[in-house]
Amino acid sequence: MKLQDRAADQNALALAGLRIAVGCLFLIFAQYKVFGTQFTLHGGFEWWINRFLQTGSAYPFMFPVLQRVVLPHARAIAFLVAYGELSIGLALVFGVLVRAASVCGVFYMLLLLFSSNYPGHHVPLWQYFGASLDHSVLALCFVAFIYGRSAQVLSISQWIQKP
DSSP states (O other): OOHHHHHHHHHHHHHHHHHHHHHHHHHHHHHHHHHHHHHHHSSHHHHHHHHHHHOOSSSSGGGIIIIIGGGHHHHHHHHHHHHHHHHHHHHHHTSHHHHHHHHHHHHHHHHHHHOOOOTTTOOHHHHHHHHTHHHHHHHHHHHHHHHOTTTSSSSHHHHHOOO
C-alpha cells in the first residue's frame, strides 16, 4: 500500500470517528427529549426559549422570530427538535444520509447559535466567536461531513454496497 493511500485511509477513518462521536452526542441530546415528556409536553422547550429571551442571549434579530413564530408553535417545534436530533444522531452513527443530516445539523446549529449565544452590544469581535463555541464547533464538524467522505468507512452503507 502506498504512503498516500495509507494517509487517505487514516484520514477517512479519523473523519468517520469524528462523525460517529458527533452522532453519539446528538443521541445523548435526543434521548431525554424523545423518551421523556418534560421537554416536549411539559414546558421544557418553552422554558429554554423564554430563558434566551429574558437573559438577552438571543441575537436581536431573533427576538421576533422566537416570540412570534417559535413560542406560538412551541410543542410542534419541540417535537421537531427532539426527533431532529435523534435523526441526525442515527444518520451520523450509522453513516446513512450523512450529507443530508449534516445540512440539517448546520442549519440547526446556526439557529441555536443565533438564539442563545449573543455576547451583547459593544463587545470586541473575538467575543462573538468565543460565545459561539458550543454551537460553531459542531457546525464546522457538519461542514466537514458535507464536504468530506465521512461515510466512506465505518458505515452501514459501506457494508451494504460490498459485493
